[in-house]
Amino acid sequence: MPIRQSNRCDLVKQSDIRSMTLACAERGGINLAQGVCDLDVPEPVLQGAADAMREGYNVYTRFDGLPELRLAIAEKQRRFQGLNLDPETQIVVSAGATGAFQAACTALLEAGDEVLLFEPYYGYHVSTLRAMDVTPRFVPLHAPDWSFDDAELEAAASPRLRAVVLNTPCNPCGKVFSRAELERVADFCQAHDLFLFTDEIYEHFVYDGLEHVSPACLPGMEERTIAISGASKVFAVTGWRLGWASCHPRWREPIGHFNDLYYVCAPAPLQIGVARGITGLGQEYYHELAEDHGKKRDRFCEALKNAGLAPHVPQGAYYALADISSLPGRDSRERAMHLLERTGVACVPGRAFWHDGAGEGLARFCFAKRWPELNQACERLERLS
Template identity: 40%
Template sequence: MPQPSNRLQFFGESVIRRMTRVAQAHGAINLSQGFPDFDPPQALLQALERVTYEGPHQYAVTWGAPNFREALAKKQSHFMNIPIDPEKNIVVTCGSTEAMMVAMMTVCDPRDKVIVFSPFYENYVADTILTGADPIYVPLRPPEYHFDEAELRRAFAQKPKALILCNPANPSGKVFHREELEVIARLADEFDTYVITDEVYEHIVYEPHEHSYFAALPGMFERTLSCSSLSKTYAITGWRLGYVIAPPHLIDGARKIHDFLTVGAAAPLQEAAVTALGFPQEYYRQLLEGYREKRDTFLSYLDQTGLTYTAPQGAYYVMVDISPFGHADDETFCQWLAREIGVAAVPGSSFFREPVQQWIRFHFAKRKETLEEAGRRLLRLRECGR
């Protein structure tokens, strides 16, 4: 029999999803894969119930139902502070995972180079491989996860076709401040590079930090493909509703690729989600306040354990230093943690290009009682191997 595709040898299964299975096998609290254990907003559930009976139940327009795109354009125009045309600037995708793949395939050819900051969300490397592109890694150095401008310039000097920017960042919880974004923008303009942004945590940014949309920087809209989804903002990770926002000449290409990848996102879910896109400003204030409380609850337990971590500036992840425990590697530690302590995390090495073994990632998108139980279990670490 002929051999399968060579590209399969360059990446494995998702470590994050594998750790969810480990959590299930040991009955551990799953703080590895970042999805909530609480329901979406009641108004959204009521809209879904209505759509169940009223429809639509057939294909929507391939690149997104018109009323969904109109609602999305109105919301994002407000938050991004730039005009977004629902007919010219949006393609709706099956989650931000597809949005990122569509963006990559829209601007990159095989053997093109793509800048990826390390640590990175694990999908980005797979995206470059599936596209046939070659990643150029630029480190974000813990504990503050800053980049070195000279290193970034050297990466740009290799003439990359695109740079991937996750902001707020998974796994580090870093929020790129305005000055950092302006550095990236100057280099992108100088070297004529596209920027693909992953902004799914755009509404989860903790004071005093602020989220700046890269596409809204002067002159950047024309070279930016902004990817996001409704998953994290409305606690509907299973609905798989994402999107790409970009200038018309890029959206035209993105729609073609999206059409032949998945045809279209689920029509009834788009119809129901129009309700969420119309939520008032107060919803986003309460969303942030809720996540701030979750963050503070979980970090208070980490403080009691004496573990070292980088306080997240945004998103709902925290990177924790496990070097005091003396395990051979972070994978072994995470297996032990799920089995013996009853809490599942992700080995940090799955996010780094560098040979790093001292970090693991927890997420805190859980109910307070779930986080408190996880915290009580983690307190047992004070007695283990320190």
């Protein structure tokens, strides 16, 4: 047999997010495709990382991260969610939330398992599972409020089902799962003896007086929940690759061992920068962040309406799904490319977030931009009308 690439390469392709980013760069457009929060990094975060390099934080850390960061994460979760995490036994710092998800899935899932995801989903979750020979199953979220049906959830159960993946606030649709909805998911997990992997990276981007609830807070879910978050979005450091998983002490070592295998450790001085950002920035920082992005959401969704691209107004995160079915093209990719060619504004084809073609009439736009760039994108889109 001739030498060849792994069969896994057929499961992991360049995402539509990446390909639209490249197409946008080639045309010098405004990139609302990739979820890059291009705001200023808070000064305590930058200064903390710079100081850490001079202070000698330039070598390997323990596989689960520096104690300063784990302690800061635990205190932050106590402050915002009322969780009492032991920073020594319940937190693993990794190479971004994506790294934490990879390490957790490898530690806790087997090839041949099934995992349930709500749809629309974040593509990296699905690709990670498929690359591990884990089969994703899907339960639809129904527009306009992106609700789920208990009967459809129950119908997805099977003897091989091992876990549920829940993204709240949700990328791409911006749904913030209510406490009542999370309790229904928790009941399902307990009834079928499942893990719950949560992606909470947008936990501080919540609007309209809603609140983010971490499912780990719910009765009976402490042992089952692997809560994943990170600094990428909230501190605008997507390139730093700093995330973490918090979990019951039973799972910390296996997750940490795979984290060590894949990444050894997250960058040491950057861990200190994030730790000092968490400890040095008060509640007002997070409040202002959500308030600013709420205003950007309103401005951008109004522009989409004016352009004839009806938006699904998000409750959280910093993306808006919009109806692009009126644009020329046979599918969402061609319509997104038409929009880029005509306006210079890049979005992500809706096909990236559904497994069955249900998103072909939609596209995802990221509005986490500085005001001048966002206003320019809005003006370009509004010329469509």
